[in-house]
Amino acid sequence: SQKIEQNSEALNIQEGKTATLTCNYTNYSPAYLQWYRQDPGRGPVFLLLIRENEKEKRKERLKVTFDTTLKQSLFHITASQPADSATYLCASSTDSWGKLQFGAGTQVVVTP
């Protein structure tokens, strides 16, 4: 079955460092991957989308890579700030209905 997996361990990082999160997928080839941010008790908010023919995408301090050989996407937060503390979800779809399959998310905690 199609699976999308994220590291379930929380990532504790010091302010100013780069946080790197991993998203791995198995048994399918997604046309794109999406990354969302979710704060406690709130709905996810879309951050970035990267397509299978793109190696890297950037938005301000965020960077996403997509390696179809490794079946993996990496999500980087550079110069991290305490306000970046949240859970980050990756999601993908292979159908035209737009149904997304979500990973369980990785919690990031940035300490001053």
Added chain:
Amino acid sequence: DGGITQSPKYLFRKEGQNVTLSCEQNLNHDAMYWYRQDPGQGLRLIYYSQIVNDFQKGDIAEGYSVSREKKESFPLTVTSAQKNPTAFYLCASTEQPGLAGREQFFGPGTRLTVL
């Protein structure tokens, strides 16, 4: 302001009761989705709808029902047949999706607790 609203924010249900969660969007989006989120798990798709008067089951539809009588509204009913309904429920919408991908816009969620 455009967006998705969900109500209520918190809902308590007694065993054996049906409850309906509201989801409204004024983004003029075609597709709408309902997800369930449990601690430590990813969002799981309950139902989705691409167009008015049409909807499809997601991965965990048992014990739930939906309707899509208007483009902007997609209410979810949690029936007494749902054995473990305590969870955080999220509604989302997107423009006409395609293989190119469309971001989903989420509501603030409803936390349902069975007493």
